[in-house]
Amino acid sequence: MPFGFAALQQGHLLLLLLFLAALEAQSRYLEVGDAGDEEPFLLLNAELKRELSTEGQFYRRALRCIDMLSIEGQFTFTANQPQLHCATFFIGEPEEIITIDFDFVNVDCQAGDFLKVFDGWILKGEKFPSSLDHPLPTSERYVDFCEDGRIRSSIKSSQNVAMLFFRIHEPGNGFTFTIKKKPNIFPCNVISQTPTGRFTMVIPHQHRNCSFSIIYPVLIKISNLMLGHLNSFHLKNPSTGCGGVGDFVELLGGNGLDPSKMFPLADLCHSFNGPAQMKIGCDNTVLRMVSSGKHVNRVTLEYHQLDQHEMENRKENSLEEFCPSSI
Structure with a gap:
């Protein structure tokens, strides 16, 4: 079953876009709210899909502060000013899981920067999968670069969605990661793309x-x-x-x-x-x-x-x- 965002109607993006708000500075469990002018779902259009269909092409581009990724490739974020409230949504096909490999990280944890991956989506305090349906407690669904001191060589989601939260104060700092997808024989928790x-x-x-x-x-x-x-x-x-x-x-x-x-x-x-x-x-x-x-x-x-x-x-x-x- 093909999945894509070409048929999306802007009015029905409200479920997620209305929840995109500033990340709370001292929150242990992050959430996202008002994204301002950024609308990440609109980035996933038919033209981008066609561009990525070129056989043998490895896709690379800059990452936005608020972004949505549904394709494999390498993505780099470099702050040109303090970026304090950023999040990336990852989504795959229902029968896929997502792996995130960090190729390069240059953040200053002592200055208040952070870089966290969440297994699922969390928006305005609501999680998918819910706490009742995920095998891990909420605290263990985070991989925190600043707490662990390093990023695992490969972070794997449990379902077809995941999130990245980050804050960077110093211009010039940033990170690079590669997204890959792997088949999930028995997909359990799924958010539909279409x-x-x-x-x-x-x-x-x-x-x-x-x-x-x-x-x-x-x-x-x-x-x-x-x-x-x-x-x-x-x-x-x-x-x-x-x-x-x-x-x-x-x-x-x-x-x-x-x-x-x-x-x-x-x-x-x-x-x-x-x-x-x-x-x-x-x-x-x-x-x-x-x-x-x-x-x-x-x-x-x-x-x-x-x-x-x-x-x-x-x-x-x-x-x-x-x-x-x-x-």
């Missing part, structure tokens, strides 16, 4: 929770669900849900990034051959699979971004009313 797509998630006898996040209002269709144990689909009632079932899928919606802070919309407690279709008008829609490790669980979903007509034309299975701006 507003339209198809994806199959498989969890093979593993006790873990996996989320597929779509940062658009979408029509989502689940065409197949195999949970290792037979047929039910119902709107979620907080007092019931899937009860004691150890393996299930839930649909979540909200206007933030962290699945654990989203509104529960529906539970899928038993296997079925679909389609089961729902229209969800939230800024962010998440399909989350909870697995006990006793079965091989599998779900296939298709989705497309709701257009204005679909947003206005509510149907019985529309859940857009569950996503007020207060969520």
Whole structure:
């Protein structure tokens, strides 16, 4: 399934762009907010994709203070003035993980510079994957150059997204890193690059929770669900849900990034051959699979971004009313 940013609509970049704000100087766990005039997602356009398609070309360019990278290559940041609130978002295909190799680092930790890699995305205090779905505690999801005294030869993400936070005071200081991508046989937590797509998630006898996040209002269709144990689909009632079932899928919606802070919309407690279709008008829609490790669980979903007509034309299975701006 091809993934790219050519179909992005600027209005639906708000989920991330509204969260790009200044990094707190003394914060142990960093977050990002207002990016000012920079819009990193707009850098990933069709022209750049075509430029990178040249066979045998190794891509190099300067890194911006606020940036988004979806391709392999070497990137260099050199401060021409104090840069105090910088972050880079990395995103790959759903079936990829990201490796970051630092080739050169010249930062002054004693002067207050820092350089940190985060395993996932963290925006305005909300994380993806959530703390409930990632195998490591939040503190261990950071690799901190200034604390460790050196950068590991290769930093590897657990999913298709990662982040770099940095602050540099002295003009002329900076760093260079190389991005590579590697296949992930069983992708677990994924942020979709595109507003339209198809994806199959498989969890093979593993006790873990996996989320597929779509940062658009979408029509989502689940065409197949195999949970290792037979047929039910119902709107979620907080007092019931899937009860004691150890393996299930839930649909979540909200206007933030962290699945654990989203509104529960529906539970899928038993296997079925679909389609089961729902229209969800939230800024962010998440399909989350909870697995006990006793079965091989599998779900296939298709989705497309709701257009204005679909947003206005509510149907019985529309859940857009569950996503007020207060969520």
